[in-house]
Amino acid sequence: MPKKNPKDIISQSQDAVLVDFYADWCGPCQTMNPVIDEALQELGGKIKLLKINVDRHPQLSQQFGIRSIPHYILFKRGKILWRKGGVITRRELVQQLKGFA
Structure with missing residues (x-):
């Protein structure tokens, strides 16, 4: 199966997709990885995760x-439902995304 273009995933997914804009050198981004994983797990896997490295995809950024960064945008069928920059608690993330799961 060919690797999907991030733009296609954002515009075509029927599910809500949380896009995590990050960089490998970003400490806060790495701090957020387990927080995001736990929050999405708590939401029952109803929201997909797409990680976009800003250094590799400057045009998308x-x-x-x-x-x-870190910066998060929740998309559904290409539309932005929610966005937030910076470090966020798992509880706050779950609260924000709950309505879209």
């Missing part, structure tokens, strides 16, 4: 106006 620019398209969505990512100025700082």
Whole structure:
């Protein structure tokens, strides 16, 4: 199966997709990895996760106006449902995403 283009996943997914804009060198981004995993698990896997490395996809970062990382955008069929930058608690993340799961 060919690897899907992140843009296609964002625009075509019938499920809600949480896009995590990150970089390998970003400490706060790494701190957030287990938080995101736990939050999505708590939501029963109803929201998919797509990680986008801003260094490898500068055009996507620019398209969505990512100025700082970590940054999260929740999409469904290409529409932005929610977005937030910075470190966020698991509880806050679950609260925010619950309505979309």
